[in-house]
Amino acid sequence: MILYEDTRAPNPRRVRIFLAEKAMDVPRRAVDIMALEHHKPEHLAHNPLGRVPYLELDDGTIIAETVAICRYFEALQPEPALFGSSPVEQCVVEMWQRRMEFNFLGCVAAVFRHSHPKMAPLETPQIKAWSEANVPRVEWMLDFLDTQLADRQFVAGDAFSIADITALCAADFMKVARFSIGDHRTNLKRWHEDVSARPGSVA
Amino acid sequence: MILYEDTRAPNPRRVRIFLAEKAMDVPRRAVDIMALEHHKPEHLAHNPLGRVPYLELDDGTIIAETVAICRYFEALQPEPALFGSSPVEQCVVEMWQRRMEFNFLGCVAAVFRHSHPKMAPLETPQIKAWSEANVPRVEWMLDFLDTQLADRQFVAGDAFSIADITALCAADFMKVARFSIGDHRTNLKRWHEDVSARPGSVA
Numbered sequence: 001m002i003l004y005e006d007t008r009a010p011n012p013r014r015v016r017i018f019l020a021e022k023a024m025d026v027p028r029r030a031v032d033i034m035a036l037e038h039h040k041p042e043h044l045a046h047n048p049l050g051r052v053p054y055l056e057l058d059d060g061t062i063i064a065e066t067v068a069i070c071r072y073f074e075a076l077q078p079e080p081a082l083f084g085s086s087p088v089e090q091c092v093v094e095m096w097q098r099r100m101e102f103n104f105l106g107c108v109a110a111v112f113r114h115s116h117p118k119m120a121p122l123e124t125p126q127i128k129a130w131s132e133a134n135v136p137r138v139e140w141m142l143d144f145l146d147t148q149l150a151d152r153q154f155v156a157g158d159a160f161s162i163a164d165i166t167a168l169c170a171a172d173f174m175k176v177a178r179f180s181i182g183d184h185r186t187n188l189k190r191w192h193e194d195v196s197a198r199p200g201s202v203a
Numbered sequence: 204m205i206l207y208e209d210t211r212a213p214n215p216r217r218v219r220i221f222l223a224e225k226a227m228d229v230p231r232r233a234v235d236i237m238a239l240e241h242h243k244p245e246h247l248a249h250n251p252l253g254r255v256p257y258l259e260l261d262d263g264t265i266i267a268e269t270v271a272i273c274r275y276f277e278a279l280q281p282e283p284a285l286f287g288s289s290p291v292e293q294c295v296v297e298m299w300q301r302r303m304e305f306n307f308l309g310c311v312a313a314v315f316r317h318s319h320p321k322m323a324p325l326e327t328p329q330i331k332a333w334s335e336a337n338v339p340r341v342e343w344m345l346d347f348l349d350t351q352l353a354d355r356q357f358v359a360g361d362a363f364s365i366a367d368i369t370a371l372c373a374a375d376f377m378k379v380a381r382f383s384i385g386d387h388r389t390n391l392k393r394w395h396e397d398v399s400a401r402p403g404s405v406a
Contacts (some may be wrong), residue, residue, distance in 0.1 A: 048347060049306060061291060066295035073377035087278035088264060094271035103252060128331045144251060 001026060003069070004043070006033040007054040008170040010105060011066045012053040013203065017165045018070045020200030022077045026055075036121060067097065070162055082162045089157065096156035098165035105143045105170035110134040112177040138179055142188060149187035153194070159196070168195045204229060206272070207246070208256040209236045213308060214269045215256045216406065220368045221273045223403030225280045229258075231385040237322060270300065273365055285365045292360070299359035299366035303392055307344045308352035315380040345391060352390035356397070363398070369401040371398045 003026045019026060031037045031052050039050045047054045047064045054064040055072065074083050084093035086129055089182050113123040114131035123181035145155070145167070155163040171181065181188050195201060206229045208215035222229060234240045234255050242253045250257045250267045257267035266272050273372065277286050286298035315327040317334035337372040348358070348370070374384065374395055384391050398404060 006240070047303060057291070061295070063291075063298055064296045065301040068301065071297055072290065072294045075293070087275065088260070088266075091266045091271045091275045091341045092264070094274055095266055095268045098268040098271065099252060110366045125332070125335060125336055127330065127332045129328070133328055133330060133333075133368075162272045 001058055002056045003028045003053055004031050004038075004056070004059075005029075006031050006038075009033060009052065010109070010173045011051075013064050014165050014169050015053050015129060016203035017168070017200045018073060018082060020203040021080065021082060021160070021165075022073055022199070024073060024146035026073075027083070033122065034118075052126070056200065062092050067162070080160075082160070082165070083162075084156070084159075084161060092157045093161045093163055097161070097166055100155060100163050100170060103137065104145075105135040105166055105173065107134040107141065108170050108177050108179065110174050111179075112163075112173070116176065130165055138174070138177070142179070142181060142185060145174075145191075146185035146188040149191045154191070161196070164191075164195050168201060204258045204261055205251070206231045206256060206274070207234050207241075207259070208232075209234050209241075212236060212255065213312070213376045214254075217269050217368050218256050218272050218367075219406035220371070221276060221365065221401045222283060223406040224285060224368075224401070225276055226281065227276060227280055229276075236325065237321075243315050249362070250384035270304075270365070283363075284366070285363070287359070287362075287364060289366065292362075296359045296366055297359060297362045300364070300369055303366050303369035304371060305364060306340065307348075307367055310337040310340040310344065311373050311376050311380050311382065314332075314341060314382075317375070319379065339378070341377070343390060344357075345382070345384060349391040352394045357394070363401070367394075367398050 003015065003017065005028055007030070033052060038052050044050055046056060046062050048122060049064065051064060053069060054062055055067060055069045056062055057201065063072055071083065074081070111131050111134045114121045114126050115128060120126055142157035152158060154160050155167050174180065181192055182190065206218065208218065210233070211214070215385055234246060236255060240246065241255050247253055249259060249265050252266060252267065256269060256272060257265055258272045259265055274286065277284070287293035314334050315339045316322045317329050318331060323329055342391055355361060357363050357367050358370050377383065384395055386392065
């Protein structure tokens with residue numbers, strides 16, 4: 001199989017961290033999104049939505065969408081379980097994964113993509129008001145996570161999961177959108193230091 | 204368990220159709236989102252993000268997020284499989300589910316929520332330019348789905364899945380956002396007639 005990705009974007013990083021946590025290695029091919037390479041016919045033939053990452057299996061099957069790709073790797077290599085173990089735990093992890101995706105990474109990305117001049121070719125039209133509307137949502141999420149992490153180690157409970165991976169990529173992506181965790185959010189800061197210290201986080 | 208929902212919104216409908224396809228019945232409690240009931244302390248204590256649907260299990264565990272709730276029901280009642288069967292099939296279903304959620308239902312909702320006066324209390328601030336930016340995305344998706352459905356019966360393949368449920372709820376929600384499938388999209392129209400004829404679609 002081949003994983004198509006651009007190492008600068010947060011979604012491919014989610015997949016790389018997931019693979020590192022599983023100690024899996026998958027052949028990768030670079031797609032330059034700033035040069036709009038993912039919108040070229042060869043890539044649109046694979047993923048008509050024009051996004052990376054996507055995974056091409058040996059039989060030609062295409063799996064696009066970060067979480068779908070990660071779930072494929074979870075099936076190939078179940079341990080350590082990053083989507084939760086028991087059915088209830090799996091649903092709680094999915095809930096938090098989605099919250100981190102929709103209400104954290106998605107909001108950070110909206111702030112960045114709709115305000116930074118470099119994003120103009122990728123985000124058409126850029127809408128400054130939409131960027132601004134997402135600023136308080138990111139701040140709300142940072143406060144919320146700080147409260148939640150007061151009594152547990154990881155985002156979805158006591159085990160590291162894909163929800164932490166999405167949250168870490170969102171937190172680190174905040175830099176380009178000019179947010180910071182801040183020293184006053186002590187629980188969130190502790191969590192960020194913990195997950196950043198894991199070997200997979202450099203992926 | 205108790206399912207908290209508002210029958211007028213598309214996400215609770217996704218869960219109801221899912222349950223109907225499984226022939227499952229779950230006690231439900233109405234939460235009036237137009238009266239902002241989901242933002243009252245008792246509901247925020249359950250789901251701090253202030254959204255419905257959410258599921259309260261008998262031990263007090265809360266599962267929010269439509270797809271996480273549906274996955275819980277899939278675990279309780281595996282047949283018929285609505286998240287796919289083999290690992291690859293499950294990933295392909297998840298890919299399509301996400302495409303239908305992000306690039307179809309999400310775009311229809313953005314058009315509606317950021318333009319309709321009734322949505323002003325729920326969507327603050329309303330950004331007309333963001334509504335307008337999503338109009339061509341919906342039209343693109345309708346054309347894309349029409350092409351995709353030329354050679355298969357359902358959104359994610361030959362079996363009905365949660366991807367069809369999300370797509371059906373998006374397609375029917377288009378009415379409030381003033382889109383229509385149109386007679387010229389013959390494959391999409393055939394699909395819509397098929398899935399609308401299933402008993403669960405009236406849920």
